Amino acid sequence: MAEQTASTDAPRATENRSTTPASETFRTYISGGWADRPASGASERPVAARAAERRAAISRLYPGVRVIVPAGPAKQRSNDTDYPYRAHSAFAHLTGWGSDTVAGSVLVLEPTGSGHDATLYFREAAGRDSDEFYANPEIGEFWTGRRPSLDEVAVDLGLPTAGLDGLEAVLTGLEAEASVETLVVREADGALTDRLDAGRLLAGTLDDVDTARDAELARDLSELRLVKDGFEIAELRRAVDATHRGFDDIIADLPAIVAHPRGERLVEGTFNRRARAEGNTVGYDTIAASGPHACILHWTRNDGPVVPGNLVLIDAGVELDSYYTADITRTLPVSGQFTDVQRRVYEAVREAADAAFAIVRPGIRFKEVHAAAMQVIAAKTAEWGFLPVSAEESLAPDAGYHRRYMVHGTSHHLGLDVHDCGQARREFYADGLVEAGMVFTIEPGLYFQPDDLTVTEEYRGIGVRIEDNILVTLDGAENLSAGIPRTADEVEGWMRAG
Numbered sequence: 001m002a003e004q005t006a007s008t009d010a011p012r013a014t015e016n017r018s019t020t021p022a023s024e025t026f027r028t029y030i031s032g033g034w035a036d037r038p039a040s041g042a043s044e045r046p047v048a049a050r051a052a053e054r055r056a057a058i059s060r061l062y063p064g065v066r067v068i069v070p071a072g073p074a075k076q077r078s079n080d081t082d083y084p085y086r087a088h089s090a091f092a093h094l095t096g097w098g099s100d101t102v103a104g105s106v107l108v109l110e111p112t113g114s115g116h117d118a119t120l121y122f123r124e125a126a127g128r129d130s131d132e133f134y135a136n137p138e139i140g141e142f143w144t145g146r147r148p149s150l151d152e153v154a155v156d157l158g159l160p161t162a163g164l165d166g167l168e169a170v171l172t173g174l175e176a177e178a179s180v181e182t183l184v185v186r187e188a189d190g191a192l193t194d195r196l197d198a199g200r201l202l203a204g205t206l207d208d209v210d211t212a213r214d215a216e217l218a219r220d221l222s223e224l225r226l227v228k229d230g231f232e233i234a235e236l237r238r239a240v241d242a243t244h245r246g247f248d249d250i251i252a253d254l255p256a257i258v259a260h261p262r263g264e265r266l267v268e269g270t271f272n273r274r275a276r277a278e279g280n281t282v283g284y285d286t287i288a289a290s291g292p293h294a295c296i297l298h299w300t301r302n303d304g305p306v307v308p309g310n311l312v313l314i315d316a317g318v319e320l321d322s323y324y325t326a327d328i329t330r331t332l333p334v335s336g337q338f339t340d341v342q343r344r345v346y347e348a349v350r351e352a353a354d355a356a357f358a359i360v361r362p363g364i365r366f367k368e369v370h371a372a373a374m375q376v377i378a379a380k381t382a383e384w385g386f387l388p389v390s391a392e393e394s395l396a397p398d399a400g401y402h403r404r405y406m407v408h409g410t411s412h413h414l415g416l417d418v419h420d421c422g423q424a425r426r427e428f429y430a431d432g433l434v435e436a437g438m439v440f441t442i443e444p445g446l447y448f449q450p451d452d453l454t455v456t457e458e459y460r461g462i463g464v465r466i467e468d469n470i471l472v473t474l475d476g477a478e479n480l481s482a483g484i485p486r487t488a489d490e491v492e493g494w495m496r497a498g
Contacts, residue, residue: 020135031128040152047096047322048158050231054224055094057110059116061220066182067109067116068196069094069221070189075104080137084281088188089416090221092323095120096157099280099321102147106167106192111180111237119160121167124150174199183217205236215423222423225415227437232415233471235324236439239279240469240480242318243326246274247484250314251332251498254306258334263306264288268313275318283325284418287315294331295447297408308335313463323416327441328481329467336495341458343488345446349464350486352376352444356410360434360442360470360477367430370410373444378402380446386455404454405446412439414469436474443467 058067071087087101095107097120105122123139125147126132137143150161172194174182182200186193228236250257253270257263267288275282289299289304294313306312312334317326331346333339338346356373375395382391387401394401413429415421421429445465448455469480485494 001203027131030134034128040148040155042152042155042484044155044158045096047231048156050229051094052158052338053229054332055109055118056115057224058094058220062111062183062217064111064181066111066180067217068182068184068192069107069109070185070192071097071101071103071105071107072188073191074138077200079350086280086323088185089225089420090185090218091188092416093221094227095159097153098323100148104164104189106164106189108167108170110170117160119166120153120157121149121162121164121170122150122153124161124163140256151223164448171195174202177433181213183214185221186211186214187218203254203456216403219425222421223425223428225421226413226424226428226432227435228439228471229437232324233318233437233439235322236326236414236469237472237480239283239318239320239324239326240328240484242274242278242320243316243328244481244484245278246271246316247314247328247330248498249274251495254334254495254498257306260306262292262303264293264302264304265313267306268302271314271316275316279318279320280323281319283319283327287313287329289313289315290334290461292450292461292463294465295448295461296463298303306334310334311337311338311346311462311464313465314467314469315466317418325414325416325418326469326481327414327418327467328469328484329443329445329465330484330486330491331464331466332491332495337492338488341462342462345448345459345462345464346466346488346491348376348380349446349466350411350488351380351470353442353466353468353486356442356444357468357477357479358472360472361475362434362436362472364434366411366432366434368442369434369440369442373410373442374402377406377444377446381405384455384459404452405448406444408443408445408485410444411440411442411470413438415439434472436472438472439480440470440472441467442470 069091071091074082074085077083085103085445091107092098097177102122108119109116133140134142154161184193184196197446249270250267257266261267268286272282285300287299288302290304290312291310293299293304294311311331313331317328319325331344333372352373355376356369359368359372378391378394381387381402393399443465447463448459450461452460471478471480485491
């Protein structure tokens with residue numbers, strides 16, 4: 001990694017090791033002799049009209065209220081290195097800006113007589129007459145690449161833009177203006193939120209920092225994403241297709257994976273390569289859980305071997321540049337063929353998934369999907385002699401013995417976040433009515449811990465999950481990931497072909 005240098009506008013630059021030339025001769029020489037930048041030829045991206053509709057929906061909910069939605073700053077990983085940047089999902093949803101978002105950008109909806117005027121504030125490209133472009137390792141284009149101009153982004157997103165100095169004027173104005181209520185997505189940018197809280201206190205709009213109204217905004221932004229539009233559904237289809245290819249890659253690489261002492265890491269790396277090739281990155285940390293690791297629901301350490309005779313549970317999803325992500329799980333027999341017990345467990349999980357999918361249609365309660373899967377899980381674990389009561393007794397609200405072997409839920413909404421719409425109210429989520437256009441997972445599993453004495457020895461250490469991405473249609477549902485082999489026979493055929 002190149003040695004960083006210091007700049008007064010880069011607080012994390014390490015001044016004591018700076019070697020940037022400081023002579024006026026150098027400054028003069030480096031600021032000239034550059035070709036004119038060609039016209040960008042930017043045109044409005046397809047999502048821009050959808051994003052405008054989403055902003056209008058929020059405007060209707062908050063008449064007369066200033067709404068501030070930050071993309072968020074870069075997040076420090078260690079010393080002067082950052083994690084790969086990702087904008088806040090609410091910001092991406094309301095602007096249409098995805099993986100090319102400029103860190104630190106802020107969307108402001110300023111109330112007008114009949115609605116809101118939207119402005120996107122961001123750090124625009126620096127001129128070559130500034131030392132930023134060569135001397136600032138955090139934002140200089142010699143270091144991080146060229147930033148777009150205000151005009152380019154305005155055309156691209158169909159949204160008025162302004163430089164960050166304009167945002168400073170907005171924030172300063174809050175201290176002198178008590179008449180306009182201001183709300184912010186609090187979690188997106190801690191420093192900006194603190195600044196706004198201080199401004200609102202000084203303006204007299206708060207006696208204390210009351211976060212209740214900000215929480216309402218976060219809730220409404222989350223609920224706005226419960227039903228996907230046509231653009232979002234198309235992106236989710238693309239993400240699922242790319243994820244399918246990532247699973248194909250893993251099967252093709254299986255000999256090398258098995259040969260490596262940390263084969264789970266190779267599973268992760270193979271899939272992540274596909275995610276970077278076809279999208280932005282992975283939508284969440286890939287779970288590559290072989291053998292008893294498959295019984296650890298969020299196993300992301302991925303440092304174990306992948307051993308023939310075991311199963312490997314792979315929970316992974318490609319996130320596109322638009323930030324829409326798939327979330328798929330398949331459980332594969334490493335040797336290419338299930339044992340009798342592995343097949344028995346696998347097909348029980350598939351039966352639970354199929355039972356849940358069979359009831360999906362507009363008008364049911366979301367929690368009914370989980371209940372349908374649990375009926376199968378209870379029946380199978382009772383049939384195998386693992387429950388101290390009958391399946392019917394275990395399904396009683398005050399029982400739940402079968403949940404020992406599947407403690408997680410069956411479904412969650414999917415979209416910009418892998419667990420999308422997480423701040424929606426329960427009456428719109430778990431207890432809510434299913435609507436056409438919703439996209440969620442169905443992902444039952446069975447996990448028999450290696451030291452679980454309630455199950456017979458042949459089951460111990462087996463973990464199976466099957467997860468699909470489901471689109472609710474006008475009269476039923478579509479399994480977006482149905483093309484990825486699901487049955488035990490299909491999986492074995494997939495392994496042979498790979």
